[in-house]
Amino acid sequence: MTTPILEIRGLSKAFGGLRVIQTLDLTVGAGEIVSVIGPNGAGKTTLFNMISGIYRPDAGEILLDGKSIVGASPEKIANLGIARTFQTLRVFLNMTVRENVMVATYGATKTRIWQSVLQTGAARREEEAVKRLAEDKLGFFGERLMGYRWDQPAYSLSYANRRRLEIARAMAINPRLLMLDEPAAGMNPVETHEITELIGRLRDEAGYSILVIEHDMHVVEGISDRVVALDHGVKIAEGSFDDVAGDPRVIEAYLGYRAADSK
Amino acid sequence: MSDIGVDRWVEESGGRQEQYSGWTAPVRRLFDRIGTGWGLLIFTVATATFPLLVSQGGVRIGITVLLLAMLALGLNVVVGWAGLLDLGYVAFYGFGAYFYAIVASDQLSLHWPTWVAIPVIVIATALLGALLSLPSRRLTGDYLAIMTLFFAQVFVEIVRNFQRLPGVSPDFDLTGGPNGITGVEPWRLFGFEFDTFTENFYLLLGLLVLLVIGLHNIDKSRTGRAWRALREDTLAAEHMTTPVNRLKMLAFAVGAAIAGLTGTIFAAVQVGVFPNNFLLVFLITIYAALILGGMGSIPGAVVGAVAVAFTPELLRNPGTAGWLFYGGLVAVLVGIFKKRALAVLAAAGVILLGVLVRVTALGVWDESILGVANDTFTGRLLDGWLLVLGDQQDIVSNYAFILTLVGVLGVIVTKGWWRMAVLIPTAYLAILVWENKLALQPSVTRQLLFGGVLMVMMAVRPQGMLGTRRVEIT
Numbered sequence: 246m247t248t249p250i251l252e253i254r255g256l257s258k259a260f261g262g263l264r265v266i267q268t269l270d271l272t273v274g275a276g277e278i279v280s281v282i283g284p285n286g287a288g289k290t291t292l293f294n295m296i297s298g299i300y301r302p303d304a305g306e307i308l309l310d311g312k313s314i315v316g317a318s319p320e321k322i323a324n325l326g327i328a329r330t331f332q333t334l335r336v337f338l339n340m341t342v343r344e345n346v347m348v349a350t351y352g353a354t355k356t357r358i359w360q361s362v363l364q365t366g367a368a369r370r371e372e373e374a375v376k377r378l379a380e381d382k383l384g385f386f387g388e389r390l391m392g393y394r395w396d397q398p399a400y401s402l403s404y405a406n407r408r409r410l411e412i413a414r415a416m417a418i419n420p421r422l423l424m425l426d427e428p429a430a431g432m433n434p435v436e437t438h439e440i441t442e443l444i445g446r447l448r449d450e451a452g453y454s455i456l457v458i459e460h461d462m463h464v465v466e467g468i469s470d471r472v473v474a475l476d477h478g479v480k481i482a483e484g485s486f487d488d489v490a491g492d493p494r495v496i497e498a499y500l501g502y503r504a505a506d507s508k
Numbered sequence: 509m510s511d512i513g514v515d516r517w518v519e520e521s522g523g524r525q526e527q528y529s530g531w532t533a534p535v536r537r538l539f540d541r542i543g544t545g546w547g548l549l550i551f552t553v554a555t556a557t558f559p560l561l562v563s564q565g566g567v568r569i570g571i572t573v574l575l576l577a578m579l580a581l582g583l584n585v586v587v588g589w590a591g592l593l594d595l596g597y598v599a600f601y602g603f604g605a606y607f608y609a610i611v612a613s614d615q616l617s618l619h620w621p622t623w624v625a626i627p628v629i630v631i632a633t634a635l636l637g638a639l640l641s642l643p644s645r646r647l648t649g650d651y652l653a654i655m656t657l658f659f660a661q662v663f664v665e666i667v668r669n670f671q672r673l674p675g676v677s678p679d680f681d682l683t684g685g686p687n688g689i690t691g692v693e694p695w696r697l698f699g700f701e702f703d704t705f706t707e708n709f710y711l712l713l714g715l716l717v718l719l720v721i722g723l724h725n726i727d728k729s730r731t732g733r734a735w736r737a738l739r740e741d742t743l744a745a746e747h748m749t750t751p752v753n754r755l756k757m758l759a760f761a762v763g764a765a766i767a768g769l770t771g772t773i774f775a776a777v778q779v780g781v782f783p784n785n786f787l788l789v790f791l792i793t794i795y796a797a798l799i800l801g802g803m804g805s806i807p808g809a810v811v812g813a814v815a816v817a818f819t820p821e822l823l824r825n826p827g828t829a830g831w832l833f834y835g836g837l838v839a840v841l842v843g844i845f846k847k848r849a850l851a852v853l854a855a856a857g858v859i860l861l862g863v864l865v866r867v868t869a870l871g872v873w874d875e876s877i878l879g880v881a882n883d884t885f886t887g888r889l890l891d892g893w894l895l896v897l898g899d900q901q902d903i904v905s906n907y908a909f910i911l912t913l914v915g916v917l918g919v920i921v922t923k924g925w926w927r928m929a930v931l932i933p934t935a936y937l938a939i940l941v942w943e944n945k946l947a948l949q950p951s952v953t954r955q956l957l958f959g960g961v962l963m964v965m966m967a968v969r970p971q972g973m974l975g976t977r978r979v980e981i982t
Binding site for chain 1: 722725726728729730731732733734736737740741743744745746747748749750751752758762976978979980
């Protein structure tokens with residue numbers, strides 16, 4: 246088997262006495278879509294925050310392409326090729342749609358501040374290239390983020406479009422691994438359906454490996470190659486959607502002991 | 509016939525948002541039409557003709573305006589773009605000014621050539637700025653503000669008490685203590701000496717234009733974008749590959765360098781530097797210029813500086829100040845009543861009240877209580893209607909002033925006809941106080957009026973004259 250894009254071994258994290266993640270193992274292979282599910286407080290977002298460098302794990306390894314990224318800053322990790330979105334939207338509200346995406350190319354560009362001041366040829370060429378890249382990424386979402394929207398401030402976008410913008414921004418890093426934190430949260434059924442298709446296209450057309458947290462089981466069923474269920478920071482099930490959804494421990498975690506019993 | 513599937517309302521929403529409203533709308537539309545490049549050209553030409561039209565004193569005021577504009581532009585980098593509340597900014601200005609004064613005067617008998625002194629000072633100030641950015645790695649908002657404020661205070665104290673610092677020999681007088689440094693030399697470049705106000709004015713104008721162009725280029729570059737992203741959401745910016753700590757340091761350094769450069773010219777123009785030039789009051793003036801003009805906007809910083817530095821100068825003349833006072837009074841009358849007719853009625857009420865008061869007063873006492881009307885247009889106009897007092901002027905207008913304040917409160921809390929009833933005597937009292945007291949003391953009055961103008965401005969346009977309204981909610 247080839248080296249997985251992301252490999253997590255024995256990851257643990259505690260906040261004071263609360264053990265949020267306990268000796269967790271997880272892998273995401275190249276071109277794979279892995280969903281993380283679990284009730285509120287299961288530690289899903291903490292897991293994301295550790296991978297993207299906000300928290301430092303107490304123990305364990307996080308390997309990207311076989312190299313450890315534990316202790317690196319979020320900026321470094323993003324440059325290494327892990328891009329993420331946030332559960333609570335964090336777009337740059339007072340910047341234009343296009344600028345939002347262009348920001349994410351900072352690490353991949355080289356123009357120095359004095360080159361910008363003097364508007365050297367290299368600076369102008371790079372700026373042009375970054376602009377086209379941003380428009381290209383926004384084009385992935387079809388009509389919704391096109392044309393006149395590019396120069397509008399991000400706060401003028403609808404909730405669903407902000408979610409799309411956040412994904413476009415993450416795409417501009419050209420990541421190896423894309424982490425989506427509840428991409429369908431707060432969306433109506435039509436939009437949820439669109440998101441399901443979109444995540445499939447992100448893998449098939451853009452070629453990302455994807456790790457996704459999601460509560461909507463239709464989405465999880467529609468996209469996942471593999472599902473990992475967490476409860477109280479412990480992995481309670483892993484496998485195909487059907488296997489995990491039918492697992493008594495998963496049902497117990499979501500619905501309680503008797504529900505699992507009656508199944 | 510409409511195309512199916514095309515939402516006209518959505519498609520046209522961009523155009524709708526660009527339709528400006530309010531009293532600055534024509535100016536803003538003009539700005540959009542002429543574009544940044546032409547705007548700068550028009551500003552430059554207009555400013556360049558300024559010294560030809562005014563006296564030496566006028567040029568001096570012009571220099572103050574340009575200095576403030578440069579400072580506001582530098583502050584805009586740190587506060588407007590990167591969103592770091594830097595209250596130590598005035599110290600960088602002082603540092604540049606003192607540095608130049610020390611290396612270009614008899615203080616230490618150093619006489620560095622300008623082309624050496626300026627680059628050294630700009631780089632040194634930038635490094636100092638980078639150093640002061642270190643707390644911003646951990647602190648943001650109020651905490652960073654307190655930290656940097658401390659730095660500003662320490663700077664003034666060090667400059668004032670240099671010889672008394674531990675480890676400094678009492679014979680070594682670097683900063684001149686409270687007396688400052690005098691005899692600072694002018695800039696000398698390519699054999700040219702900038703020793704008159706007019707020459708320095710053009711020097712400043714040239715630097716300002718270069719600065720505006722440079723900052724404009726930075727604003728639309730990756731650095732400018734990254735600064736704004738950092739202001740909007742630091743955590744998200746970090747996840748989008750921007751090195752936030754380095755960018756904060758860069759913002760502080762660029763802002764400080766601009767302040768340092770401005771300081772050198774200030775020292776040269778003033779032919780000296782004194783600790784009192786760099787107090788917190790001046791920091792607030794720079795902030796006022798930036799906030800009034802519009803945080804985050806380059807033309808805003810310049811326009812704000814012009815407004816903040818020029819308005820108090822205009823108000824020195826009681827005649828000009830009078831126009832502003834009566835203009836404000838009329839604006840209040842028009843603004844308070846929804847119907848024009850009521851405003852006219854109120855104005856008529858004020859006139860009638862004035863006549864009544866005058867007739868009654870002259871009936872009870874006699875003409876000997878009258879003094880001489882102000883030698884301004886409004887003063888002469890109102891003579892014969894208003895009571896301009898003689899001996900009792902001070903006492904009466906002091907009481908009237910307090911009554912005016914009570915009246916203003918009354919106008920705020922009342923409604924309908926009661927408001928009209930309170931407003932008429934209040935307006936009359938305000939005019940009485942103005943002509944009897946305030947117009948005679950422009951030095952105090954202009955500060956009051958200027959404060960009032962700022963308050964009204966910020967209430968009408970919280971985002972500043974040329975600023976863009978920011979949205980904070982998600």
